[in-house]
Amino acid sequence: MAAISRDEVAHLARLSRLAVTEQELDTFAGQLDVILQAVARVGEVAAAEIPPTSHSVPLTNVLREDVVINCLTREEALAGAPDVEADRFRVPRILDEEA
Amino acid sequence: MTTTTLPDYDAAVAAFEPVIGLETHVELGTNTKMFCGCPTDFGGEPNTRVCPVCLGLPGALPVANKAAIEATIRIGLALNCSIATWCRFARKNYFYPDMPKNFQISQYDEPLCVDGYLDVEVDGRTVRIGIERVHLEEDTGKTLHVGGATGRIHGATESLVDYNRAGIPLVEIVTKPVPGAGALAPEIARAYVTELRDILRGLGVSDVRMEEGSLRCDVNTSLNRPGEEWGTRTETKNVNSLRSVERAVRSEIIRQAAVLESGGRIIQETRHFSEETGDTRPGRSKEEATDYRYFPEPDLVPLAPDPQWVEELRAALPEAPRVHRKRLQEAWGLSDLDMRSVVNAGAVELIEQTVAAGATAAAARKWWLGELARRANEDGIELSAVGATPAQVAELQTLVDGGKLNDKLARVVLEGVIAGEGSPTAVMEARGLAVVSDTGALTAAVDEAIAANPDVAAKVRDGKVAAAGALVGAVMKTTKGQADAKTVRELILERLGAN
Numbered sequence: 001m002a003a004i005s006r007d008e009v010a011h012l013a014r015l016s017r018l019a020v021t022e023q024e025l026d027t028f029a030g031q032l033d034v035i036l037q038a039v040a041r042v043g044e045v046a047a048a049e050i051p052p053t054s055h056s057v058p059l060t061n062v063l064r065e066d067v068v069i070n071c072l073t074r075e076e077a078l079a080g081a082p083d084v085e086a087d088r089f090r091v092p093r094i095l096d097e098e099a
Numbered sequence: 100m101t102t103t104t105l106p107d108y109d110a111a112v113a114a115f116e117p118v119i120g121l122e123t124h125v126e127l128g129t130n131t132k133m134f135c136g137c138p139t140d141f142g143g144e145p146n147t148r149v150c151p152v153c154l155g156l157p158g159a160l161p162v163a164n165k166a167a168i169e170a171t172i173r174i175g176l177a178l179n180c181s182i183a184t185w186c187r188f189a190r191k192n193y194f195y196p197d198m199p200k201n202f203q204i205s206q207y208d209e210p211l212c213v214d215g216y217l218d219v220e221v222d223g224r225t226v227r228i229g230i231e232r233v234h235l236e237e238d239t240g241k242t243l244h245v246g247g248a249t250g251r252i253h254g255a256t257e258s259l260v261d262y263n264r265a266g267i268p269l270v271e272i273v274t275k276p277v278p279g280a281g282a283l284a285p286e287i288a289r290a291y292v293t294e295l296r297d298i299l300r301g302l303g304v305s306d307v308r309m310e311e312g313s314l315r316c317d318v319n320t321s322l323n324r325p326g327e328e329w330g331t332r333t334e335t336k337n338v339n340s341l342r343s344v345e346r347a348v349r350s351e352i353i354r355q356a357a358v359l360e361s362g363g364r365i366i367q368e369t370r371h372f373s374e375e376t377g378d379t380r381p382g383r384s385k386e387e388a389t390d391y392r393y394f395p396e397p398d399l400v401p402l403a404p405d406p407q408w409v410e411e412l413r414a415a416l417p418e419a420p421r422v423h424r425k426r427l428q429e430a431w432g433l434s435d436l437d438m439r440s441v442v443n444a445g446a447v448e449l450i451e452q453t454v455a456a457g458a459t460a461a462a463a464r465k466w467w468l469g470e471l472a473r474r475a476n477e478d479g480i481e482l483s484a485v486g487a488t489p490a491q492v493a494e495l496q497t498l499v500d501g502g503k504l505n506d507k508l509a510r511v512v513l514e515g516v517i518a519g520e521g522s523p524t525a526v527m528e529a530r531g532l533a534v535v536s537d538t539g540a541l542t543a544a545v546d547e548a549i550a551a552n553p554d555v556a557a558k559v560r561d562g563k564v565a566a567a568g569a570l571v572g573a574v575m576k577t578t579k580g581q582a583d584a585k586t587v588r589e590l591i592l593e594r595l596g597a598n
Contacts, residue, residue: 011390015192015194016194054394054397054401055395055397057400061400062400064136066129066131066166066167067131069136069150071137071147072151072154073147074145074147077146077149077154085245086145086243087144087146089259089261089262090257090258090260093244093246093257094194
């Protein structure tokens with residue numbers, strides 16, 4: 001059984017705002033399936049007593065004190081912006097996704 | 100769309116049982132952002148409180164702010180929650196430019212605090228509101244939509260983004276669903292947010308200003324017929340004052356009841372509350388569940404709060420607002436009923452501060468629940484926003500107690516204070532409102548009144564002291580109300596030898 005369906009690939013493409021053709025969907029679904037099958041093999045050796053790992057280093061509580069550091073200047077902050085208006089990053093509108 | 104006339108509120112809650120739930124976001128008052136050292140001060144020029152971390156520049160790594168973790172744990176403890184012994188941050192992925200990283204660092208299935216409660220008092224009874232979770236995340240940037248006529252996203256062609264707010268620590272507090280509220284649902288929602296705000300203020304973790312957005316509230320509402328399963332809920336956003344919390348629940352109950360009564364169904368959606376109209380309008384539809392693809396944040400190591408640290412924080416919690424109010428009630432000598440009207444008017448702290456500024460509790464209560472509450476009601480605003488400070492009210496009362504103002508003049512002075520003309524003393528002097536205390540001028544006015552009303556004067560001379568009222572009235576008229584009536588009366592009786 002495939003690890004990922006063509007529909008799931010289409011859904012992810014939409015979430016990522018990637019314009020994927022019908023033919024590309026077939027290609028990517030096949031490629032992603034190979035990758036996922038390979039990664040899934042890890043599950044074959046993961047026994048019940050081994051918890052899922054999200055972090056490779058055994059550290060907790062890496063915190064910083066609440067002390068202000070220097071920010072970037074506005075010119076520096078906006079230097080890499082695709083476009084600037086009124087000292088703000090100017091980007092295309094996003095419809096129907098008002099957070 | 101339906102054009103059904105809306106049923107009234109009483110009919111709605113007679114036919115349906117509301118279930119409410121509240122999600123509250125609180126911006127913490129830390130010095131720096133959640134994952135970087137940029138300052139959090141309000142009102143900086145756009146994009147001047149940003150760094151590689153909060154701009155999501157390649158290679159920048161977040162480090163959690165210890166003060167924000169501590170504040171969140173304290174909030175959890177104050178809300179009777181269990182504190183996680185181990186938890187992780189999570190990435191919430193979404194495509195919208197208010198976060199430059201294309202994701203928000205939040206907490207998902209491992210919140211820092213879970214399963215608590217908050218007791219609130221409504222209409223003389225105590226209602227326990229379950230707390231589902233308290234978690235920590237980062238606030239988003241502010242987007243400004245341009246190119247359209249309305250400033251809202253529909254019709255806009257471009258968005259302008261300021262990332263000063265992006266990354267400010269934001270605590271989300273989610274209640275469990277509150278069933279069984281019945282007709283009191285709107286009041287309970289308001290009482291919950293009020294109590295929560297007081298707790299947060301007491302903890303000193305946030306300035307909790309709803310109008311500035313440091314305390315934001317989303318209200319979930321659903322209706323079901325008695326005995327049936329809970330209905331589909333809507334989520335109302337943009338609820339920016341305590342009064343609006345109550346109005347939003349109320350209007351959503353009425354709206355949903357109308358839809359259901361006419362055979363329609365409620366759509367699970369986000370709605371926006373309008374301060375102007377007092378009703379809710381549809382926003383983004385949630386029929387297709389949002390897919391945020393949460394996963395553990397790889398750039399931040401897990402949190403494991405030391406239980407001993409948590410216990411120290413618990414031991415150092417301030418007195419709960421409820422306990423504090425009980426103490427104030429005793430100190431002010433108020434009955435339960437009187438105290439409730441103080442609480443309902445949102446006047447507890449204002450009176451407390453007025454007393455601290457030197458007024459008696461009785462005088463402070465008289466001003467805040469009398470003249471000032473009337474003004475707030477008329478203008479449809481919170482009492483705290485009425486335009487007079489506790490210090491000014493105390494100063495006003497000092498002028499009354501010192502005989503410089505009578506009650507009537509004091510009310511006029513208060514008008515001036517509210518209008519922004521300055522302190523009570525400044526308003527009194529600028530408008531020439533002080534009581535006429537110059538005995539010479541008063542005596543002249545008294546003599547004039549006696550001369551103009553010989554019949555009345557004769558009666559008073561004969562011992563009919565009650566008749567002096569007419570003379571007092573005449574003097575008050577010539578002094579344009581700026582005399583102390585008691586002094587005038589004494590002066591008249593003295594002049595007429597009736598003392």
